[in-house]
Structures are given as C-alpha cells and as structure tokens.
Amino acid sequence: SSELTQDPAVSVALGQTVRITCQGDSLRGYYASWYHQKAGQAPVLVIYGKNSRPSGIPDRFSASSSGNTGSLTITGAQAEDEADYYCGSRDTSGHRWVFGGGTKLTVL
C-alpha cells in the first residue's frame, strides 16, 4: 500500500486562488481524485482524472499533476468552498485505495 500526504490547513482570501497539494507514490501510476466534505456531511467528488469535473461542480475547480504530486486549484474561491478537501487514489498495488489526511480550507 502507500500513503498520500496533504497539508493539514490552507487559507485563502475571498475571490483569490488557492492550490491544495497531495503527494504519494501511488500518484506516479494513478491520477488523484478530489473530494470536499463539509461538517456532518458525506464526501462529494469535485475532480477526477486529468481534470474532469462531475456535473454540478463549478469550473473554478481544476486539477493538475506532475510526478508524485497532484494538485487541486480553486480559482476565485467562494465562501461556500470552505470545507475539508481529500485526495484519493488506487494504491501502488492497484487493488486498494488510499486517501490523504485532508486539508482544511478556510476562506477569509
């Protein structure tokens, strides 16, 4: 198996751009998918693959990847984007999943 590492907390001013990163060996073979989670709610998929968004997710969310690092960028952060963000991917065995520890995003 493998681990994914995320910064515990990030803050951004309203309307500004923020990047949340995720590092791990599994990301050399698999793209990260990204989830946001608000208090008391289930995770919600926001980005998957190279840079694909499920329907209903605003286009201010985008993703990129390089080597063992995946990134989620929010361009023009809104108050409603304040949440915990998790990256996840199949692990290096390809059979299981692994999640990052989560990044708490605060919109100032």
Added chain:
Amino acid sequence: EVLLVESGGGMVQPGGSLRLSCAASGFIVSNSNMNWVRQAPGKGLEWVSVIYNDGETYYADPVKGRFTISRDNSKNTLYLQMNSLRAEDTAVYYCARESIDYSNPYYYYYYMDVWDKGTTVTVSS
C-alpha cells in the same frame, strides 16, 4: 436517480459484531466496484474494503480477518460484516461506488462518485 442508502449502524461492545447494509438504486451493484470507507471522529477518510464486479475482495490491514464485504445481487445491496470490533473501529462508515473513466488510452481514471450519507458505528463498553 443514483442513490445509496445505508443502515445497520449503532453501538456495540468491544468484541461484538455488527452488519452494515448499503442498498443501491439507479445502478447495479454487481456491475460496479463497491467500497467501504470510514472516518473516525475528528479524523480523515480511511479506506476499509472493496468488492470488485468480478467478486474479488480486498481489505485494509487494520480490518483484515475481522471484516467481510459481500453483496446480494437479488437485493442490489452491499454488506459489511464486522466482527471482533474494537474501540478504534468507532467511526462513520460510508459505502461508495467506484467509477472508471476509460477515455484515455494510456490511463484509466478511478474515482468514487456516489457516496451514501454514512452511518455511525460506536464500539464502547
């Protein structure tokens, strides 16, 4: 509408057992890769187990030998049988569908696109 509805959570004593159920609608469980993911209080997401569409199963090390994932195709329902429960199994448990995007010929994109609302399991004496 694609939906997962979970049931079966509750409080149990250490060493006890519990079975979680996750009923699907809008898609066929046996055609999908279905996962259990848990979240301990104040902690992050932790993957627990998967059952692939071909029936193969895998478990995270902390639950291997104690938890069993299964499905009932006739009921379109996923299960997690949890035995020998420990305090550290206390968490909100989610079932989630894995989807795969085959659009890129060099990479498949794996993601969990459908989650249920979660059910709380508390292991305490």
